[in-house]
Amino acid sequence: MLIIGTFEHSIEVEEALSVLEKSGVPRKSIMTVVMDKSSRLSDVTATRYPHKKTLAFEIGMATATAFSVIGISFGFVLKWGPILWGIISALLGFTLGTGITRWIQRHYLRNENPGKGPLPELVVIIRCTEASFHELRLVLLQYRVLSIGRIDENS
Known part of the structure; x- marks a missing residue:
């Protein structure tokens, strides 16, 4: 066996x-x-777990949407109007959402072996023999x- x-x-x-x-x-x-866990194989995990690569973009788009709604609302009373304030606040929201998510991923979701990838x-x-299987299994x-x-x- x-x-x-x-x-x-x-x-x-x-x-x-x-x-x-x-x-x-x-x-x-x-x-x-x-x-062998070479760099060629890391793309396989990216396609298997796409949320690792796209999470920052998705959160950036969500915060851009939220900020643009708020910017458009305030744009009705501000000088440049709702369209410009919507665009400005969407860009600000996307930058903040993406940046904060990337920062969190970099600082709090580290690998056990940083910089070198998984072990x-x-x-x-x-x-x-069949008789020694259970003993060897316990050792492992x-x-x-x-x-x-x-x-x-x-x-």
Whole structure:
């Protein structure tokens, strides 16, 4: 049987591999693969989660609409009239909404690893017997495995 576990690349992976070797799993039965998260793949997450890229624009348009309504209302009593005050206040609202949203995204919604993107994932594949599956699964869970899969080679 094969056990497949995914980890974030961290010291816990090394500790888990050490414990697995000490528990009797031979080194030749363990395979590790580092998954490549290059910049080419970041566009996939942008299309999968479009709100990350478009949130600032959407909030900017919403505040532009709100500000333009207020600007048009006040424009009836101000000197330049409702059309110019509507345009001026819409531009001001868009700038404020977009700027504040981008500032919040930059300062409060940071990655754990700023500037370098998300940590790469590591896949650990272990060949073991059915009897040792539960013991090895507990070891992986103890060292913060993200997910565990299992393949029966007899099937």
